[in-house]
Structure formats: structure tokens, C-alpha cells
Amino acid sequence: MSSTKASGSVKNSAASAPGGPKSQIRRRAAVEKNTKESNSGPAGARAAGAPGSTPTLLKLYTDEASGFKVDPVVVMVLSVGFIASVFLLHIVARILKKFASE
Amino acid sequence: MSDLRFLDLVKPFAPFLPEIAAPERKVPFKQKMLWTGVTLLIFLVMSQVPLYGIVSSDSSDPLLWLRMILAANRGTLMELGISPIVTSSMLVQLLVGSQLIEVNMELKSDREMYQLVQKFLAIIIAFGQATAYVLTGMYGRPQDLGAGICLLLILQLAAASLIVLLLDELLQKGYGLGSGISLFIATINCENIFWKAFSPTTYHIANGVQFEGAVINFVYVMFTWDNKAAALYQAFFRSGLTSSQIQLPNLWNFFATLLVFGVVIYLQDFRVEIPIRSQKFRGYRSTFPVKLLYTSNTPIMLQSALTSNLFFASRLLFNRFSSNFLVRFLGVWEQTATSGLSYYLSPPASFQDALIDPIHTLVYVFFTMFACALFSKLWIEVSGASPRDVAKQLKSQQLVMAGHREGSMYKELKRIIPTAAWLSGAVVGALAVASDLLGALGSGTAVLLCTTTIYGYYEQLQKEIKGDQYGLPVTPMMQ
Numbered sequence: 001m002s003s004t005k006a007s008g009s010v011k012n013s014a015a016s017a018p019g020g021p022k023s024q025i026r027r028r029a030a031v032e033k034n035t036k037e038s039n040s041g042p043a044g045a046r047a048a049g050a051p052g053s054t055p056t057l058l059k060l061y062t063d064e065a066s067g068f069k070v071d072p073v074v075v076m077v078l079s080v081g082f083i084a085s086v087f088l089l090h091i092v093a094r095i096l097k098k099f100a101s102e
Numbered sequence: 103m104s105d106l107r108f109l110d111l112v113k114p115f116a117p118f119l120p121e122i123a124a125p126e127r128k129v130p131f132k133q134k135m136l137w138t139g140v141t142l143l144i145f146l147v148m149s150q151v152p153l154y155g156i157v158s159s160d161s162s163d164p165l166l167w168l169r170m171i172l173a174a175n176r177g178t179l180m181e182l183g184i185s186p187i188v189t190s191s192m193l194v195q196l197l198v199g200s201q202l203i204e205v206n207m208e209l210k211s212d213r214e215m216y217q218l219v220q221k222f223l224a225i226i227i228a229f230g231q232a233t234a235y236v237l238t239g240m241y242g243r244p245q246d247l248g249a250g251i252c253l254l255l256i257l258q259l260a261a262a263s264l265i266v267l268l269l270d271e272l273l274q275k276g277y278g279l280g281s282g283i284s285l286f287i288a289t290i291n292c293e294n295i296f297w298k299a300f301s302p303t304t305y306h307i308a309n310g311v312q313f314e315g316a317v318i319n320f321v322y323v324m325f326t327w328d329n330k331a332a333a334l335y336q337a338f339f340r341s342g343l344t345s346s347q348i349q350l351p352n353l354w355n356f357f358a359t360l361l362v363f364g365v366v367i368y369l370q371d372f373r374v375e376i377p378i379r380s381q382k383f384r385g386y387r388s389t390f391p392v393k394l395l396y397t398s399n400t401p402i403m404l405q406s407a408l409t410s411n412l413f414f415a416s417r418l419l420f421n422r423f424s425s426n427f428l429v430r431f432l433g434v435w436e437q438t439a440t441s442g443l444s445y446y447l448s449p450p451a452s453f454q455d456a457l458i459d460p461i462h463t464l465v466y467v468f469f470t471m472f473a474c475a476l477f478s479k480l481w482i483e484v485s486g487a488s489p490r491d492v493a494k495q496l497k498s499q500q501l502v503m504a505g506h507r508e509g510s511m512y513k514e515l516k517r518i519i520p521t522a523a524w525l526s527g528a529v530v531g532a533l534a535v536a537s538d539l540l541g542a543l544g545s546g547t548a549v550l551l552c553t554t555t556i557y558g559y560y561e562q563l564q565k566e567i568k569g570d571q572y573g574l575p576v577t578p579m580m581q
Contacts, residue, residue: 075265079265
């Protein structure tokens, strides 16, 4: 009697994946999570189609494209650096012109 | 036939295109204001930094009336303004809309490729426009400048455009408020309108000295002229050019601007409200508004990009091949277009001119309205504001139409939104035309862009202050 039951349990376990009901639930949740991630919408607070979203003007910069990642602070520094370099060009040109005239 | 798609052509370049990292957490409002302010400051400084190497930019500017719309400033790092970005967006939308590019905006991968294409194209256009500007002698004859200076000029212009591109993306990724492009245009135009109204600069006229600012001039002539009636007439309708060929603004222009501003604000409240209820919160009821100005200022911006590129190409060709029939058909140029396609697509110089040449006026009006309506229709498909997108958005928040079955939300939206889109475009086009004919300060399009952008920011502030209680989807308002 008891041995028969034990045998049945063993067979059932063998038939399915290892682990008990909890493991199955956890595995299913993991699968769902992966599916959700792969199908997830665009990232970012202003993601198009996401709850409370606002589509942005002229282009959809809300997705994480596979571009070369740049930090906002770096962009600011680059901008200021570019402007400074143009100013520097003007200053150097003026100095050279002054020397040339002398 | 082939599996190769246009979008895939850009894939090899993807790793090299700069991409702003999205914020990992929601950026607090004050920080957004800071980012927006710093971005605007950088843009304004670039608008004032003169290009290194140019001989002079004193010659008359053939594209003057388009610069305000494209946030461009002659002879500075912002010579190109936002033109490369807007042109790129316009081209890609036309390609997608005409099915030359296949994009499934519901796929994440396609959306990413779409962005990359626009960015890549914007960079190419920036280099192309910069090269064209330099080689056509905009800054002096290339032979006089030398190869080194020419190359330096091209690099300066292209680098400036790239920076604007990144600043705009930075704001849109959520670090700032709204869109950089609208912000830049609105700021330039506010500055211009304010200056034309209140400028203390004086100019010499045939019969004396006059203030540039329309309001200042009004106050001045009312105090100093003995004949008050004549003074009032002069303040409202003064015309004639200064010695440097500048048309001084008058009070009529000023009030026309205020009128356009008022009309746009008034139209903002036109909407169709769809009653909705929540399946999550029992008893919750609200409305989802679909505005008349559904796509806001986007269509007029794209239409401006189209015409500005046409004019630029036409002028280039005319300078080189002025006797060619096709070139002359495209446009015959003096200071402005005097005949040909370019002439008919440019706004009449004044109300009197509009009456003198009615064919020109009619062609301009219908082209502007049609182009705006078309761009508006195309825009909702690529921006996630189409009926399908909105329906999906509402469904994801378990919002359904009150008193209807669940499946009817999409049908209802499909009936309303496309109409709102093309009507929005046509209305915006009509407003721009009316502004031009009324003589609003700057240009009609500029005033319109200015107004819609400011209103968009106002709405965002309101939403920020109230707080989004239920996380309702925001009406797809493009600032």
C-alpha cells in the first residue's frame, strides 16, 4: 500500500521536471518574466506607448537603441569645450594677425 | 523581393552613433528645469559665437525669413540651426509614409532602427548642408578662403549640428522638459518679437530718426508730434525702408501678433472628449480628450523644412545654371524668388502683394495647408499617436469607453483621431498663412511655433503641479 503510493510519486516526479510544485511556479514566473522583458516597450520615463507617456516631437528618442552611449554631463562638457575651442581659434587668429601687422 | 531592408543599411553604423543614456530613475522637476535651462543657454551661446574663418556675412541674406523657423543665425555656429534634424525627420517620414521604407512601429527593434536612421541621416545632411554653404561662397569665395579654412568651416558647422542633435535628445530622454527643437525655436522667436516691439535702436529715415521697436515708436511719436492723428497713423501703419533696407515694424504688426497668439490659445481648447471608465477603480469616470490641434506645431515645422530645402537647392542651381529652363522653372532669384516654383511657394511679402498676385497667394495657401495636413497624418503613425497606439495605451491601463463594449474603443478612436490629425495640420497651415498675410512680427509660421510651444510648456507645468493622480495617458501633445 504505502510502497505503491511511493512508487507512484516517484514516477510522477520523474515524468516532470525536477523539483516540486514551487519550483514549477518559479520556473513559469521566470519564463513569463523573460517573455515580458523581450516584448517590453521602449525604456525611459517618456517611453512611447507606456502608461502616462507623451510621444516626443519629431523622433522617438525613448528607446534604448544600440548606439554609442553618452552621459548627459559628457555632452554638456563637449558642447562647452567645442564653443571654447572656436573662441580660442578667434583669439589665436587675432594674435597672429597682430604679430603679422607688427 | 530581397530580404534586405532600408533600415538594415544603417545597422553597421549603429555602434558609432552617439546615444544619450536614459535616466535610470524619474528626474525630479527642478532638475529637469535645470537641464532645460543649461541646454538652452548652450544653444543661445552657440547662436552668438561667430564662425572662425569667414570673410564677412554682411551681404544680404536670401534665407532670412526662414531662419527664425529653423532657429538659425547667420554667420554663427548656428548657421544651420535645427535644419539638419528637421529635414532628416521630414525625409524619413515621407519615406515611411510612401511605403518606401517598411517600419513596424510596434516592434522594439524597428523603432530603434528608425531612430538610428533619423540620426544618421541628420548627421549626413549636416555635413552636406555645411559643405554646400561653404562651396557656394556664403562666407566668401572658396578660392579666397583656402582649402584649410573651408574644411574648418565645414567641421565647425557639422559639429555644432551634432551638438544640437544631442542636446535635443537629452531633453527628450527625460532629463528636461519637452523637446529641444521647440524650445530653441520658441526662444529665438520670443526674442525676435520682443525686440521688434520694444527695441530702443534707432534708424535714419528720409524724414528723420525712428525707433525700431513698434511700441517705443508709438509712445515717442505720440509725445513729440503735434498732429496726434498723423502720429497715430504713423505708429500703426508706418512703412518704407531704412537706409540699410530694413522694414521697420509697426503697431499693426504687433497687434496682429497678439491676435494670432490669442487665436491659437483659443483653439487649444477645441476637443472631442471620449468618456472613459476604469476597470480597476470602481466608480472612476473621466474623459480622454482628442484635441483639434492634435499634432500641435509638428506639421508646420516639417513643411518649413521642405520649403527651405527647396529654396536652398533652387538658389544654388540658379547661381550656377541660370539659363537652364528647368532651373528657372524651379525658381528665378534676385534678393528673393521672383518667379518659378520657389516664388509661388513663398509667402507674399505683404497684404498688398497678396492682392496684386492672387495666383501666387492661392498656390501658397493651398500648398501650405495640404503639406501640413499630409505631414500631420504621417506624423501620428510614426510617433505613437495613431488610433492603434492610443487604444493599446488605454487598454494597458484597463480603461474602457463608458457604456460601450471593450472592443469598441479602437473603432471609436479610429474614427476620431485621423480626422483630428489632418484637420490639425490644415488648421495649423491656415493659421500660419493668415499670420503672414496679417503681417505678424517675424513670420506667421514663427509666431505659430512660438505660441504652440509656450502653450505646451504651460500644460506641462500644470500637469506637474497637479500631479498625475491615476497615471492617465497624456493626450499625445507634441510640444
